Amino acid sequence: EAGVTQFPSHSVIEKGQTVTLRCDPISGHDNLYWYRRVMGKEIKFLLHFVKESKQDESGMPNNRFLAERTGGTYSTLKVQPAELEDSGVYFCASSPGGNQPQHFGDGTRLSIL
Amino acid sequence: QQPVQSPQAVILREGEDAVINCSSSKALYSVHWYRQKHGEAPVFLMILLKGGEQKGHEKISASFNEKKQQSSLYLTASQLSYSGTYFCGTEIVNDYKLSFGAGTTVTVRA
Numbered sequence: 571e572a573g574v575t576q577f578p579s580h581s582v583i584e585k586g587q588t589v590t591l592r593c594d595p596i597s598g599h600d601n602l603y604w605y606r607r608v609m610g611k612e613i614k615f616l617l618h619f620v621k622e623s624k625q626d627e628s629g630m631p632n633n634r635f636l637a638e639r640t641g642g643t644y645s646t647l648k649v650q651p652a653e654l655e656d657s658g659v660y661f662c663a664s665s666p667g668g669n670q671p672q673h674f675g676d677g678t679r680l681s682i683l
Numbered sequence: 684q685q686p687v688q689s690p691q692a693v694i695l696r697e698g699e700d701a702v703i704n705c706s707s708s709k710a711l712y713s714v715h716w717y718r719q720k721h722g723e724a725p726v727f728l729m730i731l732l733k734g735g736e737q738k739g740h741e742k743i744s745a746s747f748n749e750k751k752q753q754s755s756l757y758l759t760a761s762q763l764s765y766s767g768t769y770f771c772g773t774e775i776v777n778d779y780k781l782s783f784g785a786g787t788t789v790t791v792r793a
Binding site for chain 2: 573574601603605611612613614615618625626628629661670671672673674675676677
C-alpha cells in the first residue's frame with residue numbers, strides 16, 4: 571500500500587510569489603489533514619477535509635492560504651502571496667476515519683526568501 | 684492548547700529504559716504517539732483512547748491517565764533504531780485535529 575505522498579519535497583521561492591503544495595492521501599482515506607511546523611515550533615494543525623468538504627479550517631493562518639480537495643482525492647494547498655513567516659515544513663496526513671491513526675507524508679519544506 | 688512534553692531530550696545507551704511524558708490542560712479523547720527521524724515523515728506508533736488503557740509496540744508501550752490528562756511512553760531495553768524525535772498528539776473530544784507537543788529527542792548510543 572502506497573503511503574501519503576507530497577510534492578514537491580522542497581520549494582524555494584521569493585516573497586510575494588505563489589506556491590502550490592500537493593498531497594496524495596492513502597487510497598480510500600476520506601480524511602485528509604494539513605499541518606505545518608515552523609522552525610523550532612510545534613507541529614500545528616491547519617485544516618481537515620472529509621472527502622471534498624472542509625470539516626475544520628480553524629488552523630489556517632490567514633486568507634493567503636487556500637486549500638482544496640476537488641473530487642475528494644488529492645489536495646492542494648496554495649500560498650499566495652507568500653510571506654517570510656510562511657517558511658516551514660508542511661505535512662499532510664490521511665486516515666480512514668476520525669479518531670483513527672493519521673498517516674503522515676514526508677512533508678514539503680517551504681523556504682521563502 | 685498544545686500538550687507539554689518532557690523531557691526535551693534524552694540520551695540512552697543501548698538496553699537502557701526511558702519514559703516520555705505528555706500532559707494536557709484539556710480533557711482528552713485520545714493520545715497519538717509518533718516517532719520522526721530527521722527528514723522523514725512522522726511514523727505512527729500507537730493510539731490510546733480514554734479509559735486508561737495501555738498499549739505496546741515491540742518494546743515500546745504507553746499508558747493514558749484520563750483523570751490526569753497525561754500519557755506516558757515507555758522505551759524499554761532501547762535499541763539504536765529507537766533514536767528519533769517522539770511527538771505526542773492529543774485529540775479533544777469530538778475534535779479530530781491533533782495538537783502536538785514540542786517533541787522529545789531520543790538518542791540511543793551503542
